Structure formats: C-alpha cells, structure tokens
Amino acid sequence: QSVLTQPPSASGTPGQRVTISCSGSSSNIGRNYVYWYQQLPGTAPKLLINRNNERPSGVPDRFSGSKSGTSASLAISGLRPEDEADYYCAAWDDSLSGVLFGGGTKLTVL
Amino acid sequence: QVQLVQSGAEVKKPGASVKVSCKASGYNFSNFGITWLRQAPGQGLEWMGWISADSGATNYAQNLQGRVTMTKDKSTSTAYMELRSLRSDDTAVYYCARGVVSGPRGPCDYWGQGTLITVSS
Numbered sequence: 001q002s003v004l005t006q007p008p009s010a011s012g013t014p015g016q017r018v019t020i021s022c023s024g025s026s027s028n029i030g031r032n033y034v035y036w037y038q039q040l041p042g043t044a045p046k047l048l049i050n051r052n053n054e055r056p057s058g059v060p061d062r063f064s065g066s067k068s069g070t071s072a073s074l075a076i077s078g079l080r081p082e083d084e085a086d087y088y089c090a091a092w093d094d095s096l097s098g099v100l101f102g103g104g105t106k107l108t109v110l
Numbered sequence: 111q112v113q114l115v116q117s118g119a120e121v122k123k124p125g126a127s128v129k130v131s132c133k134a135s136g137y138n139f140s141n142f143g144i145t146w147l148r149q150a151p152g153q154g155l156e157w158m159g160w161i162s163a164d165s166g167a168t169n170y171a172q173n174l175q176g177r178v179t180m181t182k183d184k185s186t187s188t189a190y191m192e193l194r195s196l197r198s199d200d201t202a203v204y205y206c207a208r209g210v211v212s213g214p215r216g217p218c219d220y221w222g223q224g225t226l227i228t229v230s231s
Binding site: 032033035037039044045046047050051056088090092096097098099100101102103104 | 205
C-alpha cells in the first residue's frame, strides 16, 4: 500500500482541465520536493514535473504542478487524447530514508 | 543524446539471483547517479535504491536491504543491480534511471527501456 495517496482514476474530455491529487504526510511531501511522472502505455515513465512545479525541457506548459502542506497536485489543461496515461507522484520520505511513489492515477481522455 | 540501455529479459527460479545491467551514454556518467526502480505487472512504481556513479555510495530501500546490491563501472559507464533470493513477487519490469550524483532524493530524468524479470518454478 502506497503512503502517497492518489485517486486510481481520472477522466476528462479534450480541451478540459483535470487535476490529480497526491496526499502525503509531514515526513514526505511536507518536507521534500514532489516529482510527477507520466507513463504512456507500454513505455518507461517520463519525468513530467520537477521540484514541485518545474517543467523539464520539452514538457508542454499545459502541465503544471503545485504543492501545499502535505499535498500536491498535477493539473493538465487543454486535455489531449495523447495525455491518456498513468501519472505517478513521488517524494523522498525522511522516516523511511527512501523514495515513495503514489499508487498512480490512470487518466482517460473520453 | 542521453541513453540508458538495459540488459534483456530473464527467467529465474525462486531462490536464484539476477543481475541487470544499465549502460549509459550521451553524458558524463560520473556526474550523476543511477536509481533503480521496478514495476510489478499491472502495478505501480517502486523505488529500489540509488548509487552514485562517482563514489559508489548507495542507498537501498529498507524492504530490500540484504537482498539487493548496486554497483557501477566507470570504465564502461555501466551500472548494475543484483537481486538475490528471488521470490515470485519479485516478478517485475526493472528500470534504471539517471538521478543526481549528490544523493537519492533527486528526480529521475532519463529512464532505461526496462528489463522484465520473471521468477517462476
């Protein structure tokens, strides 16, 4: 069972804005950076958001990240069919001295 | 361009060991770390640990301590992950990813293609 809690699924229609939440605790999200990864079907994950809200080079500005307290969110605006993927949040946990991942959210573009 | 190329799929019997390789190219290997992760069939990502490609310092996930060893070879820009005493629940796709050299907390910005390890009698 993941210590970072994400909704198992999310959906939206093309052009819509969707958000995916990631809930943790003071030992992980509360004190450390949050990272978001996108995993397209059958492929390796890709870094989507760095250090809570930074987009790596090549990531469209339709993707944005935020963090408040012990929770974080990934927002995707102008939803496109190619955004259909699994999304994972991750953060270092000081108590475990390891990286925790959320259970993943499967995004469906209707 | 940065590339991480992993070794091929393997089938192992319970109790055996497996060693997966990850050959890096397109960047200075010693300036970064390598993180290992795995993903069981239909499941989410699990962090296994990290190794500094410079010093060889490691940090392993608590639940794998004693069964996993991560090493690196600067001369070939290759990182290795060995997992011992394999069980059926170790069946997964194993990934290497480029991390930061200073420690295990940073992001994984480039990933290998994944290596399927199947543990079955």
